[in-house]
Amino acid sequence: MSIKITKMIAKTHCYIGQNHPNYVIIHETDNWAKGANSRAHATAMKNGNLDGTVHYYVDSQECYQTLEHQDGAWAVGDGKGKYGITNKNSINIEICVNPESNYYVAVDRAAQLAAMLLNQYGWDTSHLKRHYDASRKHCPRRILDEGLWDNFVKCTKSYMKKGTNAGSVKPVKEEEPAKLYRVRKTWADSKSQIGAYAYLDNAKIACPAGYSVYDWTGKNVYTNTTAKTGTQATKLKGLTPADLIKKIGPLFTADQLKTGVLASVSMAQFILESGWGKSGLTQKANNAFGMKQNLSGNTWPGSKWDGKSVVSMRTGEQKKNGEHYTITANFRRYPCIEDSIGDHSAYLAGAKNGNALRYAGLKGCKDYKKAATIIKNGGYATDINYVNQLCRIIEQYKLTDYDVKAGNTGTDSKPAATTPTSTTTQKKTFKVKVTANDLRIRKGPGTDYAFTGKYTGKGRFTIVEEKGGWGRLKSGAGWICLTVNCVTRV
Ligand SMILES: [Zn+2]
Incomplete structure (x- = not known):
């Protein structure tokens, strides 16, 4: 057994002639973008466009060799040799996680490739390591997150016995017929x-x-006889709004206890985005929040989605100028509503924009107006009336009854006392500390106002007016968002 390897050798971004292999290291690209397959990575590497380099890229269809073994990759230098594994004693394999590649097939093929290399060098699986072992970096991410490593090693061992062997660095035909x-x-x-x-x-x-x-x-x-458990969207279809809220409210309270995302706001999003649980996507896939297959091009901890179940649907979007348009997209499929709620909250709590949390300040936020504003400002919705719509639903149906209050578990049925500070104008002067260089200044209080082209820079600033989570700078330069992570009141 052998897998077909195409050579596309790069000679830049590597240590020419300085590698003396003693380990085979497994990575994942962590690149969830469409089309980010082995060929795309090999091409980008060949063109010198990647800062990190490896010897092999593998997806479920193809495998590329991108460096000669005697050339050292820029792959595990972050460990600085602390754990004995360096760029000059390792052969590095990167598993692609792009949506077109079947992840588990790609993993299986990476095991075949690893087996081939181990056999070629006459090593046992003690020479097979993760990037994690070289530097404690969380890589390969899904293998670590899903606890697949022991099985990966076992699988590689089995391929070694089957004689997955070397010499196949030139294109080789796959065995036919495959025993799959x-x-x-x-x-x-x-x-x-x-x-x-x-x-x-x-x-x-x-x-x-x-x-x-x-x-x-x-x-x-x-x-797999695992029975479907949990709430099915099909069971919600015939309910009145009041009955639906009674049925799903406790699910959101339970979710807030786990994730820290305010129940009333998530529930209003549920109602708005799933049309009271009746939308086609919700009915078909238990997906109540329009969660697409790829979100923000990254992953976040605690996702409830299995990473592969999808359904294709047409969806309406709105441009900045309010104009509507339609696209076809892949959406996540869940076994039950609870998983949809959990995945949505995990996304809100953990999604990143660069290195910063996309919805910084949301986790633990108890003010529904502030929470809704953080969600909108993080780029969750393209609809410019989104925050108002959420707040209207929360107020009309008293969804704050399901918010977790201090000292109880959310079963308190008294209407919650909320202080509606965030949409009213407050003219009290206060100071804030900004810890980012690139906090942008807008002409007015909200993302609907244009940028001034200026940034605050790091430092302390005086705010002379507050409106909807935005603050007007005393200097007259404009308004800044107060709900982002890099801004704190002092
Ligand atoms: Zn890595």
């Missing part, structure tokens, strides 16, 4: 197939509830 384990609903229903795997354990991991694994003869070797 196929994941389908039934053997006859070949259209339902979601993947084919050389290693049974990988097929089992990829097998969702209601699906089975079949070997190459069509024999059923495993069935």
Whole structure:
């Protein structure tokens, strides 16, 4: 058994002739953009466009060798040799996580490639390491997050025994016919197939509830009988608004206790975005928040999505000028509403914009107007009336009843006392500390106002007027957002 490897060798961004391999290191690209496959990375590397470089890129379809083994990659230098693994004693493999690549197949192929290299050098799997082992960096991310490493090593061992061997650094044809384990609903229903795997354990991991694994003869070797549990959107369809709120309110209270994201605001988003749970996407996929397959091009901790179940839908968007348009996009599919709520909150609490939290200040925020403003300002919605719409729903249906209050678990049914400070104008002067160089100044209080082209820079500033979470600078330069992480009152 061997996998086809295409050579596209780069000679820049590496240590020419200085690598003396003693380890095979596994990475993941962490690049979730469409089209970010092995070929795209190999091409970018060849053109000198990548700061980090490796010897191999592998996805579910292709594999590229991008450096000669004797040349050292720029891959694990962040460990500074602390754990004995360096850029000058390692061969580095990067697994692609782009949406077109079947992740588990890519992992399986990376194990084949690793087995081939270990056999070539006559090493056992003690020479097989993660980037994490070289520097404690959280890489390969999904392998770490999903606890796949032990199985990866086991799988590599098995390929080593099967004689996945070297010499195949030149293009080699794949073995035919492949002995693959196929994941389908039934053997006859070949259209339902979601993947084919050389290693049974990988097929089992990829097998969702209601699906089975079949070997190459069509024999059923495993069935995932995990029952669907949790609230189904189809059960919410016939409810009145009052009954729906009673049914889902406690789910949001429970979620706030876990994630710190305010229940009333999430629930208003649920109502608005799912049309009281009746939208096509919610009914079809238990996806109540329009969560797309790719969000912000990154990942966040605690995602409830399995990383692969999607449904394709048409969706309406709105431009800055208010104009509406429609696109077709892939959306996440969840087994139940609870997972949709949990994934949405995990996203709000953990999504990043560069190195900063996209919705900084949201976690633990108890003021629904402030929370809604943080969500809008983080770029969640393109609809310019989004904050007002959320607040109107919260007030009309008293959704704050489901917010977790200090000292109880959210079962208190008395209307919550909220202080509506954020949309009224306050003319009290106060000082803020700005810790970022690039906080932009706008002409008015909100993202609907244009940038002035100026930045505050780091320092302390006097605010002479506050409106909707925005502050007017005493200098007369304009308004700054007060709800971002880099701004604190002093
Ligand atoms: Zn890495």
